[in-house]
Amino acid sequence: MTGNDSRRHSIMQMHLHRYTYYHQLILLILAVGLLVALPTQAATLTAEQAYQKGKILHFQDRFEEAEPYLLQAGESGNASAYYLIGDGVDGGYINILAAMSTKEYTFMKLAAENGHLLAMLRLVYYKSRASQSEKERWRNKLRQVLKPHAQSGNPLALSFLSGVALSEEDDGENFEYAVKAAYAGHPRSQYYIASEYENGEGWFFLPGSREKEVAKLYEASARGGYHDAIWYVGVTKVKAGETEKGMQILNVLIDKGDASKISTLGLMLSDLPDFDEEWVYDDKILGSTYMRASAIAMSDSDDTFQFFNEEAISLLTAEENQQVDQLTEEYLRTHTVYRQDGLDEFEYTVDNLHTALERWGGNAIE
Structure with a gap:
């Protein structure tokens, strides 16, 4: 290693140490604050009970009330709990064009590092606070995890690959994966493709065939629980x-x-x-x-x-x-x-992705 290379390596290590320390400090401050505010009844709940209670409060738009319960669950290894804390920063609505706050980024990264798939996707979108190299690292991780499942016809893996393509502004691949996900049985993709066909997307040569395909996709999406x-x-x-x-x-x-x-x-x-x-x-x-x-x-x-x-x-x-x-x-x-929404895709991680094939594989369209 040359002198310049050695110096560059030392500087990178120093910045990495600062970066890690900075985010650990944020988490420590948040954790202390939330634990102080932790409701008395939370102390008697298991991690899973705390997660379920926090999840309901989150989706009742009671984000501050939900946070202590979700933090308790997250500290016990529940990646979805960390995701919901980050999601609550912007009022529970995914907006890939809105700038990501430091708190949202911190908890999305925590969730992603614990295998949370939607958190990884959130980190690669346009307004994520992640650096370009970090975004590429998460894209590569997503491809590595998702493609083997997609090759087996996993509907959710195909849908998430559509999201990866969207993050790269590849509209063609985004739509292609969405179509594959829809016909593999993914209910949200079925609804999306039905609405696209209804609005004139795609080629249908026989009279009435477009309308039949649209109805079939909507019915399948409803049957799948969306x-x-x-x-x-x-x-x-x-x-x-x-x-x-x-x-x-x-x-x-x-x-x-x-x-x-x-x-x-x-x-x-x-x-x-x-x-x-x-x-x-x-x-x-x-x-x-x-x-x-x-x-x-x-x-x-x-x-x-x-x-x-x-x-x-x-x-x-x-x-x-x-x-x-x-x-x-x-x-x-x-x-x-x-x-x-009936799908709860925010609860899927690297470890349980395979269950989406069991859940929606039977909803595939011929």
Whole structure:
């Protein structure tokens, strides 16, 4: 090693030490602060119980309340818990164009280092705080992990490879992997490709074949448990006059406690002005009940749920309002309401990726 090389190596080691020390210090400060604020009942929870409680609070937009529980779970080796802490920094919404904060980066990196696949993807997107060399390292790691699974037809591995291509702005490969994921059985990809075909993407030579393929993809996505697809299929049937069948499908989402779907269906059923003129079914008591349940369950940080609840209340008589109160209480006694999509892809890691083939392989489309 030359003198210059030796000096360069020493400087790199020094910066690496500073970098590692800096992030360890951040974690120590966060950990101490959160442990001081740790709710009394958290001390009696196992790591898994803490994770489940933190996860629900996170998806009720109660990010500060969720954080101590998730930190407890993360320190016990739960990579998804670290991911959710990082995800909560931006209000629980993935925005690959928004600049990543230091805290988000710290916890995404912790999750990625523990094998979390979506965290690795978040670190390679455009606005990640990761350096270019770090981004490339995570891309290589993702390819190394995902490609063997993709060759075996793993739907989630194919979908994540689509995300890797997106991070490199390779639209062709991004779409190609999304199509492969869809036909391998991945519900979110099926929904995405259905909407792309519906909007004119792809070539279909026989009359009516495009419409048949779109319907097939939406149905498969709903069958695979993706809530947006279940919503699409149910609403489409109600609008087509199959009200009973459509409402049976939508009730799947009500039973699961999907906050955004409950609130939206409540709005459509209520006496508030319809935002979809083709919707033909109303039930203001049921609609008001759904909006009230969402408003009670979800954090006040997003006043959308509360706004629509108050609007619906203004259209009820005192007797109707009392009835809605009773129905809401009964519903919340047996249901937990929070944001969800039915797939929970944020819980997949290097170690459990193989289970996605078992979960969705049977949902493949010929």
